[in-house]
Amino acid sequence: GAVVSQHPSWVICKSGTSVKIECRSLDFQATTMFWYRQFPKQSLMLMATSNEGSKATYEQGVEKDKFLINHASLTLSTLTVTSAHPEDSSFYICSAADPDTYGYTFGSGTRLTVV
């Protein structure tokens, strides 16, 4: 089945630094990937839609300059949290849409802790 690999699985960074999270589709080409954010005991909230070769589409209220998304190839999307602050601490999850099956596959998530 379709596999999405997300790295790192957890990261601790100092306030003010930037952190990059990678999302790779391993056995299919994903023209569209999605980035979600999940706070403890809450649901997944869509942050942005990442489209290969074009700019990401951000959901209302998500700062595009803070959460930089790059989808440079059909198998890789990256999310960079810039100038991270403690309130950015969260569980970030990516997913990829398989255009052949119309299915969505999720990565294993990245636990970001900003200290």
Add this chain to the structure above:
Amino acid sequence: GESVGLHLPTLSVQEGDNSIINCAYSNSASDYFIWYKQESGKGPQFIIDIRSNMDKRQGQRVTVLLNKTVKHLSLQIAATQPGDSAVYFCAENWGDYKLSFGAGTTVTVRA
């Protein structure tokens, strides 16, 4: 065990019993629905899906029911096992590839 009401966040069920998890979706234009299972610290795992032209779909130990009239979705798990303990989310899609997730129900299986 059954989650009473559409927004109850927790469900406790005896091992071996059937579980029913309910979900109210928001968009009458949604035409594709998915149930996901999320274990602690992991990403969502696909369980079963259903399209709007169907009322019921069965998988292995799971059944999804769709009532478009009242915008209600349910997931039935037969013979619930300890490994079924997790948070369950319904998600809806209305054609632009985006998924909108429900609040989630935490299922705890009692031995």
